[in-house]
Amino acid sequence: MRQEVDSRARLVIIGVIVVALFTGLLTRLWFLQVAGGEKLAVAAQNQADRTVPVPALRGSILDAKGRVLATTVLQRSLVVDRQKLSTEQKAALIPQLASLLGNAPEEIAKDLDSQQYSPYEPVPVAGALSLEQFNFVNEHAQLFPHTAISNMPVRVYPHGIVAAHVLGYIGKINAGEMKARPNDGYQDDDDIGKDGVELKYEAELRGTPGVDKVSVDNTGRVTNVRTVRDPVPGHDVQLSIDLDAQVIAQDSLQQGIDGAGRTVDPATGRYNTPVGGAVVVLDARTGQLVAMTSAPTFDPNDFLNGTADKYFNDPASPLIDRALSGYAPGSTFKLFSSIAMLQDGLRAPGDSVYDDGVFEMGGEGQNKQNAGKVAHGTVDLARALTVSSDFYYYGIGNDLWNQYRNENQDETDVHPRGYAIQDTARLFGFDAPTGVELPGDSSGKIPDRATNAVDFKDSPDEFARDWKRGDSADLAVGQGATLVTPLQLADGYAAFANGGTLHTPQLLKSILQSHAGLPDGQLGPVVRTTSPIVKTQTGLDPGFRDAVFAGLHGVVYSGEGTAYAAFYTYEGPTVIGKTGTAQNTGKSDTSWFAAITNADNDPNLPQYVVIAMVEEGGFGAEVSAPIVRRVIDYLNGNATPPPVTVAPYNPNAKTTAD
Numbered sequence: 001m002r003q004e005v006d007s008r009a010r011l012v013i014i015g016v017i018v019v020a021l022f023t024g025l026l027t028r029l030w031f032l033q034v035a036g037g038e039k040l041a042v043a044a045q046n047q048a049d050r051t052v053p054v055p056a057l058r059g060s061i062l063d064a065k066g067r068v069l070a071t072t073v074l075q076r077s078l079v080v081d082r083q084k085l086s087t088e089q090k091a092a093l094i095p096q097l098a099s100l101l102g103n104a105p106e107e108i109a110k111d112l113d114s115q116q117y118s119p120y121e122p123v124p125v126a127g128a129l130s131l132e133q134f135n136f137v138n139e140h141a142q143l144f145p146h147t148a149i150s151n152m153p154v155r156v157y158p159h160g161i162v163a164a165h166v167l168g169y170i171g172k173i174n175a176g177e178m179k180a181r182p183n184d185g186y187q188d189d190d191d192i193g194k195d196g197v198e199l200k201y202e203a204e205l206r207g208t209p210g211v212d213k214v215s216v217d218n219t220g221r222v223t224n225v226r227t228v229r230d231p232v233p234g235h236d237v238q239l240s241i242d243l244d245a246q247v248i249a250q251d252s253l254q255q256g257i258d259g260a261g262r263t264v265d266p267a268t269g270r271y272n273t274p275v276g277g278a279v280v281v282l283d284a285r286t287g288q289l290v291a292m293t294s295a296p297t298f299d300p301n302d303f304l305n306g307t308a309d310k311y312f313n314d315p316a317s318p319l320i321d322r323a324l325s326g327y328a329p330g331s332t333f334k335l336f337s338s339i340a341m342l343q344d345g346l347r348a349p350g351d352s353v354y355d356d357g358v359f360e361m362g363g364e365g366q367n368k369q370n371a372g373k374v375a376h377g378t379v380d381l382a383r384a385l386t387v388s389s390d391f392y393y394y395g396i397g398n399d400l401w402n403q404y405r406n407e408n409q410d411e412t413d414v415h416p417r418g419y420a421i422q423d424t425a426r427l428f429g430f431d432a433p434t435g436v437e438l439p440g441d442s443s444g445k446i447p448d449r450a451t452n453a454v455d456f457k458d459s460p461d462e463f464a465r466d467w468k469r470g471d472s473a474d475l476a477v478g479q480g481a482t483l484v485t486p487l488q489l490a491d492g493y494a495a496f497a498n499g500g501t502l503h504t505p506q507l508l509k510s511i512l513q514s515h516a517g518l519p520d521g522q523l524g525p526v527v528r529t530t531s532p533i534v535k536t537q538t539g540l541d542p543g544f545r546d547a548v549f550a551g552l553h554g555v556v557y558s559g560e561g562t563a564y565a566a567f568y569t570y571e572g573p574t575v576i577g578k579t580g581t582a583q584n585t586g587k588s589d590t591s592w593f594a595a596i597t598n599a600d601n602d603p604n605l606p607q608y609v610v611i612a613m614v615e616e617g618g619f620g621a622e623v624s625a626p627i628v629r630r631v632i633d634y635l636n637g638n639a640t641p642p643p644v645t646v647a648p649y650n651p652n653a654k655t656t657a658d
Contacts, residue, residue, distance in 0.1 A: 055190065056207025057153060059234030059514055061167060061197055063243040064290075066523050068158060070167050070198070070300075075154040076129045078137065079122035082112055084146040096143045100133055101126050115188070124152060128305075155191065157300045163246050165321040166239070166292055166438070166507065168196020169300035169308075185209060194303070195319075197237060197507065200437045204511055207234030233514035236524055240288035240509045248634040249279040249291040252644055253612065256627035257295055259646025260617035265588050266372070272588040274623075275316055277614035278323035278486040281631060284494040284596065284607040286532040287503025289436070291631075292487070294322040324436075326444040326483030327613060330580030330620065331388045332594045333425075333478025335496060335548060338381060340424035341396050342544040344417055349547035352380040355391040359473075361398065366470055368394045371581065385551025386561050388579060390477050397421070397476030401469045421475055422446050427538050428492040428502060430484055435504040435535070444488055447471060447481035455481065479582060489594055490611045496548070497596040497607055500540030504533040549599070552576035556595075563593065565650030566625035572636040574599040577628070579620035591617035593624035597632055608635055622647040 061070040078097075085093065090112065098105045111125045126133070129149070137144055155170050173192040186192065192206075193199035210231030260274040281291040296318040302308040311318050341347050357375035359368045370376070370390045376383070384392035404418025425431065431446040445451060449467035456464040474480030484492075487505055495502040513524035553576045555561040562579040576599040580592030591614040598607040610631050612624040626644045633641035
């Protein structure tokens with residue numbers, strides 16, 4: 001009887017356990033199919049499929065004639081499918097790749113583990129295989145498991161250093177750039193424009209990335225790839241830059257810099273030590289840039305082959321675009337001081353003064369002098385420009401300061417007459433960025449009391465923060481705190497050349513559809529073109545323009561003109577211009593020359609402004625004027641102009657060369 005009871009108890013317990021197990025199983029099945037079914041289905045799908053972006057072919061940068069300045073080509077590269085590598089295979093592959101490529105094993109390992117690339121795509125370990133390397137890999141495939149030859153897109157700048165500061169360069173996107181573009185679909189391994197046109201027109205050049213759907217198994221290995229959306233190539237960007245003119249400008253600048261190092265600074269008796277310079281060629285009628293170069297320069301290809309560190313460590317700062325950087329303009333600024341004087345009614349063109357070489361600065365007891373204290377005798381406006389009489393312009397600055405002193409110096413710092421030069425300079429585009437489509441477009445500086453208050457805010461001398469007589473005199477000759485960029489100067493001279501229209505300088509000529517896949521020399525359809533951008537009308541009085549024109553004409557054609565030595569053998573359409581030599585405390589002078597071609601404005605001929613600046617290069621007449629002469633010879637049709645002749649022979653030699 002007792003055994004029968006125990007048996008029944010055991011059966012009841014077993015039954016309860018069985019029922020509990022089935023209840024748990026049914027509950028789990030219900031959760032999987034009903035409560036959590038949708039969530040788990042999505043998770044399973046996510047485990048099976050991955051979306052992988054496919055970069056678009058980056059658009060090309062072209063010159064005004066459609067010649068390639070920057071493009072993307074397919075390069076024979078070595079890639080490794082690291083997903084398929086076993087630990088043993090990876091360990092054996094690394095030394096083989098190191099030996100083949102001449103890299104350290106640690107570098108190869110770092111490349112194979114790079115997080116810049118998607119885990120579902122092969123990772124590149126060599127960007128450009130030589131023919132010998134290519135053949136070795138093909139002949140010894142057993143040494144390179146899961147390694148393949150692949151044609152990968154690579155950015156190329158076929159002309160190297162030519163127009164480097166204009167073009168800029170590309171590189172891998174960084175965290176800051178990603179953060180600034182949260183909705184643009186960039187990935188960690190994407191390239192992006194870092195400087196120049198590559199940066200400014202990134203949106204046009206980049207194109208639209210495609211999308212692939214990658215299927216993977218439960219171990220994460222790729223089993224299938226499906227194209228969801230094909231990438232769309234970026235647009236081509238056509239510039240107004242002419243490749244041939246750019247090469248001439250760049251070569252002429254370097255010849256001038258090299259020659260400047262063989263000239264002597266008369267103040268110190270030592271050779272000048274030029275550190276760089278710039279040349280700008282601007283279409284005076286449209287504001288389009290024909291050439292713009294800066295020295296020293298760089299090769300943008302180096303940013304792609306990993307050899308660009310040398311530029312960041314170079315004390316000559318080759319990455320700085322000197323065409324967009326501010327320098328004291330020296331006597332080239334006298335053009336604008338002359339216009340200010342005439343518009344203010346301070347002097348008439350024929351009013352003359354006697355230049356004895358030294359200007360006495362009134363009660364301050366501070367003398368200012370011409371270069372070498374040379375006395376020019378009686379000078380009016382035209383002759384003052386031709387011989388570059390600082391004495392004449394010191395007088396203008398002094399007279400304007402007297403007006404400034406007599407005006408109501410209220411908190412607004414408005415001085416309708418005393419600030420005549422400042423107002424004229426700003427009307428012609430100075431003291432503000434030009435608006436050119438490049439980063440680093442400096443505003444320069446046109447000094448006044450407000451800028452002095454900032455510059456000397458920490459000075460215990462309150463007088464330093466005021467606008468002083470000497471400041472006004474220095475401004476009139478483009479010295480003191482005055483800073484202009486070569487591009488600003490070109491734009492201001494262009495407004496004078498064309499009768500008073502100030503344009504925004506432009507690099508862009510048109511946006512085109514990609515020419516990829518088209519026959520050589522054929523461009524894609526035009527997407528949009530540009531038109532000249534008028535910034536302002538300066539209201540330049542034609543009579544005042546004629547008066548200044550006469551002085552600039554004498555600079556080039558008069559026997560006593562400061563640029564006569566560089567141009568006395570010149571034959572071609574009329575050129576006018578102005579030399580400039582800006583003093584630098586403790587350094588050699590900055591050399592300038594500004595020229596206007598086709599100054600008579602023949603409608604059948606183009607009209608250009610050509611600016612040359614050599615930093616610490618010495619006299620403008622000796623260095624920059626010969627640079628500009630060579631560029632103008634090319635623009636006039638001489639495809640192979642003679643080399644730059646620094647310190648050219650002057651049959652009417654004078655004792656100064658401003």
